[in-house]
Amino acid sequence: ExxxxxxxxxxxxxxxxxxxxxxxSQSGHNTVSWYQQALGQGPQFIFQxxxxxxxxxxxxxxxxxxxxxxxYSSELNVNALELDDSALYLCASSLAGTGIxxxxxxxxxxxxxxxx
Amino acid sequence: AQKITQTQPGMFVQEKEAVTLDCTYDTSDPSYGxxxxxxxxxxxxxxxxxxGSYDQQNATEGRYSLxxxxxxxxxxxxxxxxQLGDSAMYFCAMRGPGNSGYALxxxxxxxxxxxx
Numbered sequence: 001e002x003x004x005x006x007x008x009x010x011x012x013x014x015x016x017x018x019x020x021x022x023x024x025s026q027s028g029h030n031t032v033s034w035y036q037q038a039l040g041q042g043p044q045f046i047f048q049x050x051x052x053x054x055x056x057x058x059x060x061x062x063x064x065x066x067x068x069x070x071x072y073s074s075e076l077n078v079n080a081l082e083l084d085d086s087a088l089y090l091c092a093s094s095l096a097g098t099g100i101x102x103x104x105x106x107x108x109x110x111x112x113x114x115x116x
Numbered sequence: 117a118q119k120i121t122q123t124q125p126g127m128f129v130q131e132k133e134a135v136t137l138d139c140t141y142d143t144s145d146p147s148y149g150x151x152x153x154x155x156x157x158x159x160x161x162x163x164x165x166x167x168g169s170y171d172q173q174n175a176t177e178g179r180y181s182l183x184x185x186x187x188x189x190x191x192x193x194x195x196x197x198x199q200l201g202d203s204a205m206y207f208c209a210m211r212g213p214g215n216s217g218y219a220l221x222x223x224x225x226x227x228x229x230x231x232x
Contacts, residue, residue: 033217042207042224045219048219056215056218056219057217088159105161106163107160107161107162109158110160112159
């Protein structure tokens with residue numbers, strides 16, 4: 001069973017630039033979600049995709065956008081980067097419809113983004 | 117809105133001893149799931165244990181058990197026979213209809229250090 005993989009592992013960008021982070025879901029999972037984890041904090045929900053459509057969103061501005069592809073892999077795009085966007089970005093996958101409350105999310109190792 | 121509170125920023129425990137990590141939650145939803153995750157310095161979020169709001173028995177997974185007290189809205193994690201490899205951040209999280217897309221809502225975490 002292949003776990004959740006994210007790329008790249010580290011990234012340094014300049015304020016105002018755009019960035020794309022990638023995620024491959026765990027084998028058999030059809031739902032992918034993205035979380036932002038600032039230093040010393042718990043992860044914060046950005047958004048979730050199911051069947052290539054966004055079906056949930058946290059309190060993040062529209063410059064955070066995403067895609068889910070037919071093979072359930074996903075991208076997180078952030079435009080007009082700000083210094084506060086520096087964080088660990090975690091991708092998680094799960095299988096929808098198997099009991100939403102008891103279905104744990106399986107996370108990747110994350111992408112550490114630094115904005116200078 | 118759902119809220120998770122972890123009041124212990126840091127904990128120390130000696131190897132082979134048991135340790136309890138505290139978690140309280142607040143929700144108006146009758147149906148919800150409670151999760152504990154471990155995050156080593158590598159960044160990956162590792163699922164440890166789950167407790168459903170209607171479960172009568174406390175959840176157990178190997179050395180991990182969850183002390184679920186529904187009336188007090190607490191879901192403490194107990195780690196028995198601590199090992200050096202247990203040193204990590206530990207996050208309590210909740211999943212329920214109160215969150216967009218049934219996202220996980222995390223606490224701020226507790227840093228656990230296991231000493232020889």
